[in-house]
Amino acid sequence: MTDATKKGENPGEGPVPKAVVNRLSLYLREIDHLVRDGHNTTNSNQLGKLLGFTDAQVRKDLAYFGHFGYPGVGYRCDELGGAIRKILGTDQQWNVVMVGVGNLGRALLGYKGFQQRGFRMLAAFDTDLSKTGTQVEGVPVYPLDNLSEFAKGHTIRLGMIAVPATAAQAVADRLVAAGVEGILNFAPITISLPDRVVHTGVDLAIELEQLSFSVLNRRNEDQASVDS
Amino acid sequence: MTDATKKGENPGEGPVPKAVVNRLSLYLREIDHLVRDGHNTTNSNQLGKLLGFTDAQVRKDLAYFGHFGYPGVGYRCDELGGAIRKILGTDQQWNVVMVGVGNLGRALLGYKGFQQRGFRMLAAFDTDLSKTGTQVEGVPVYPLDNLSEFAKGHTIRLGMIAVPATAAQAVADRLVAAGVEGILNFAPITISLPDRVVHTGVDLAIELEQLSFSVLNRRNEDQASVDS
DNA sequence: TAGATTGTTAATCGATTAACAATC
DNA sequence: TAGATTGTTAATCGATTAACAATC
Numbered sequence: 397m398t399d400a401t402k403k404g405e406n407p408g409e410g411p412v413p414k415a416v417v418n419r420l421s422l423y424l425r426e427i428d429h430l431v432r433d434g435h436n437t438t439n440s441n442q443l444g445k446l447l448g449f450t451d452a453q454v455r456k457d458l459a460y461f462g463h464f465g466y467p468g469v470g471y472r473c474d475e476l477g478g479a480i481r482k483i484l485g486t487d488q489q490w491n492v493v494m495v496g497v498g499n500l501g502r503a504l505l506g507y508k509g510f511q512q513r514g515f516r517m518l519a520a521f522d523t524d525l526s527k528t529g530t531q532v533e534g535v536p537v538y539p540l541d542n543l544s545e546f547a548k549g550h551t552i553r554l555g556m557i558a559v560p561a562t563a564a565q566a567v568a569d570r571l572v573a574a575g576v577e578g579i580l581n582f583a584p585i586t587i588s589l590p591d592r593v594v595h596t597g598v599d600l601a602i603e604l605e606q607l608s609f610s611v612l613n614r615r616n617e618d619q620a621s622v623d624s
Numbered sequence: 625m626t627d628a629t630k631k632g633e634n635p636g637e638g639p640v641p642k643a644v645v646n647r648l649s650l651y652l653r654e655i656d657h658l659v660r661d662g663h664n665t666t667n668s669n670q671l672g673k674l675l676g677f678t679d680a681q682v683r684k685d686l687a688y689f690g691h692f693g694y695p696g697v698g699y700r701c702d703e704l705g706g707a708i709r710k711i712l713g714t715d716q717q718w719n720v721v722m723v724g725v726g727n728l729g730r731a732l733l734g735y736k737g738f739q740q741r742g743f744r745m746l747a748a749f750d751t752d753l754s755k756t757g758t759q760v761e762g763v764p765v766y767p768l769d770n771l772s773e774f775a776k777g778h779t780i781r782l783g784m785i786a787v788p789a790t791a792a793q794a795v796a797d798r799l800v801a802a803g804v805e806g807i808l809n810f811a812p813i814t815i816s817l818p819d820r821v822v823h824t825g826v827d828l829a830i831e832l833e834q835l836s837f838s839v840l841n842r843r844n845e846d847q848a849s850v851d852s
Numbered sequence: 853t854a855g856a857t858t859g860t861t862a863a864t865c866g867a868t869t870a871a872c873a874a875t876c
Numbered sequence: 877t878a879g880a881t882t883g884t885t886a887a888t889c890g891a892t893t894a895a896c897a898a899t900c
Contacts, residue, residue, distance in 0.1 A: 413867070417837050421830040425812060439881065447814060451881090452869050459883060467875040467882035485836040492832070499761075503731030504828070509812055513829040533727075554835060577842075578835040584653060584737055586675060594838040598831055600732070601741040602649040603808055603824060604720070604782065608713040609645050610822040611781060611806040641891070667857065679857090680893055687859060695858035695899040 416457045417484075422447050423454070424480045431473045439470030486514040491551055493576070494520040495567045496558035497527050497537050500582055504558060506533035515554070519546060523563075540570070547574035554578045561585040568595070644685045645712075650675050651682070652708045659701045667698030714742040719780045721804070722748040723795045724787035725755050725765050728810055732786060734761035743782070747774060751791075768798070775802035782806045789813040796823070 426446045430438055440454040458464055458471075464479050465471045481487040492510070494501055497520050504510075505517055521540045522528060528539045538546060546552075555576040557567050564583035571579055572593050579595040581587055584602070589595055654674045658666055668682035686692055686699075692707050693699045709715040720738070722729055725748050732738075733745055749768045750756060756767045766774060774780075783804040785795050792811035799807055800821050807823040809815055812830070817823055 412841070415867080417834060418830075420837075421827070421833050422814070424833075425827070425830070426814065429813070441881085450869060452871090453867095455881090455883065456868075463883070465882050468880045469876065470881065483837070484833050485840045486833055490832070490836055499731045499734040503727045506727040507828060509827075509829040510832065513833060515829070515832050553839060554832065578839040580831055580835055585657070586650070586654065592842065594835060594842055596831060596835055596838075598826070598828075599649070599653070599737075600735060600826075601737040601743070602646075602653070603826055604718070604738065604743050605649050605652075605712050605714055605741060606642075606645060607782060607806040607808055607822060607824055608718055609648075609711070610824075612713045613640070614805075614820065614822055643891080669857085678893060680895090681891095683857090683859065684892080691859070693858050696856045697900065698857065 412460050416460055419447075419449070419453075419457050420480055420484060423457070424477060424484070427473050427477045427480070431477065435473055437470045437472050438476075440465075442470075481514075488514065490515050490554050491518040492516065492554045492556060493518055493543070493546075493552050493571075494535070494556045494558060495522070495540065495543070495571065496520075496563075497522040497524075497532055498558065501556075501558035502532050504556060504582075505535045518550060518552060521546075540567075543570055544574050547576070552576060554580070557581045557583055557587075559583055640688050644688055647675070647677070647681075647685050648708055648712060651685070652705060652712070655701050655705045655708070659705065663701055665698045665700050666704070668693075670698075709742075716742065718743050718782050719746040719778060720744065720782045720784060721746055721771070721774075721780050721799075722763070722784045722786060723750070723768065723771070723799065724748075724785060724791075725750040725752070725760055726786065729784075729786035730760055732784060732810075733763045746778060746780060749774075768795075771798055772802050775804075780804060782808070785809045785811055785815075787811055 423443055426443055427438065440451040443449075444451045444454045455465070461483050462479070464476050478487070492515050494505055494517060497505070501520065501522075505520055510517060517535045520532060520535050520537045521543050522537055523540045525539060528537050530537050552574070553576065555571040555578070557564055557571070557579060559567050561583045564581060564585050565587050568579060568581065568587045568589055572589055577593060579587075579589070579593065581595055581597045582600070584599045586597065587595065651671055654671055655666065668679040671677075672679045672682045683693070689711050690707070692704050706715070720743050722733055722745060725733070729748065733748055738745060745763045748760060748763050748765045749771050750765055751768045753767060756765050758765050780802070781804065783799040783806070785792055785799070785807060787795050789811045792809060792813050793815050796807055796809065796815045796817055800817055805821060807815075807817070807821065809823055809825045810828070812827045814825065815823065
C-alpha cells in the first residue's frame, strides 16, 4: 500500500455524488478484468474508453477520494483496485439476509457474483412454512418470525427483499427492526424507511420499460445505453 | 382520450434526459397503485411526495411530453397512466427472449412482473443441451444455435442476457445478428454493440456494493436512497 | 367568484468537459 | 531529457428548483 491510499478522503469537500460512486463500481469491474488479462497498469484514457466516459471524468471521479495515480504512468491496477474496494467497503465481508424465497429469491441466493464480490448470503426467511427448515443453494431458510432472534446472534447489516409488492413494506419494517442498515428491494413498490437506513430499489420490469422507450426513440438520443 | 394526449411530443426540443424517462416509470408505478386504491385524480405534489421529488420536477418531467394536467384539478390517473404507457411503449406487447437458463435466467422467466407490464417471455435459449427441449415456467427452451432461425419466425425486439460474463459478449452479438433491438444484460461485464442497438446493464453485485458504500457513508449524504 | 394547480420561465445548483501546469 | 499522464482549475453544459401568470 503506497501513501496514495492514505491521502485525502474526498478533496471535493461535500458529499460524493451518487453517480460518481456508481462509476467507481464500474471502474473496479474493468480493473478486475484488466488484471485477469495480465495488465499491471491502466490509465484514465483506457478506463474511459472501456466504459464510454471521458478521461477527464475518470480522473475527476477518482480525485474525490485521493491521489491514486502516477503522472506519466497511470494507475497500478492492483493498487487502484484495492483502493476502490476500500472506498466501497467491499474489502470487508458483508453478511446479507434475504427475505422471500420465491422465484427471484431462490435465484439471488444462488447467484455466484455476490460471494465473489464480498457478500455472504447468511440466511433466508419466508412466511411460507413449507419452505422453511430447508436449505436453498446452501443457505438455510427460516420462518420470517425468527428474523429478529436470528439478527441478535449475527451481524447482519444488509438485507434483500424479494417478496410480492403487497408484503414489501412490512418486510422492510421488520428488517429495520432487526437492525439491518441497508436494504436492496426487488419488490416493485416504493418503500419508506427511517433516514438512518439506506435502500435502493431494483424494479426489473422498469428496466425493460426503459429499454422499450429507448428502442422506440433510438434515432434521437445518441447515447441511449448505460451500464450499471 | 382527450386532446391532452395528442398534443406536443417533447416541447423541450432536444432529447429527453434518461433520468426523466426513469422517473416516468416511477410515476406510472405510483399511478397504478393510486388507481388500485380507488383514486381518480392525483397531482404533482402528491406524486412528488410519494417518490421524494419536488412537485416542480414532476410537472417539468411530464411537460417534456405534452399537457396532461388540468390547472386547478391535477391529473386524471387513468389518462396520465395511459399517456405514460404510450410514451414508454408499454401500451403494446413486447416479445422478449432470454439467453441463459441458469439460476438467474430461470427466475427471470418466472417473474410475474414482466407479463403484468406488457412483456411476454417468448422463448429461452441455452447452450446446455440437457436444458433444451424442456419448458421452464411455461417458456420453451431451445438450443442457442436455433436463435437466428427462431427470430425469423417471430417478432422479437428485446432480449435478456443471463449467462456467465465470459459468454455475454458472444451472446450479445448473436442477439444483434438475430435482429434484436434492445438488450438487458445481467452479466457483470460491459458489452459493446452497434449504436443502433440499445442496451442496459444490471449488475446485481454492484447494487449491493453501492449499498455498502451508502451504509458506510450514511451520515454524510442526506439522500442516500434512490429507487429505480 | 375564490381556490387550486397547472405549464413555463428565470434563477440556482451541480456535474461534465477541456485545458494545462505539475510530475514522474 | 522528452514523453506521457496525472490532478485540478475554469468554462461549459445540463438538470433542478422556485416563482408565478394562466387556467380550470
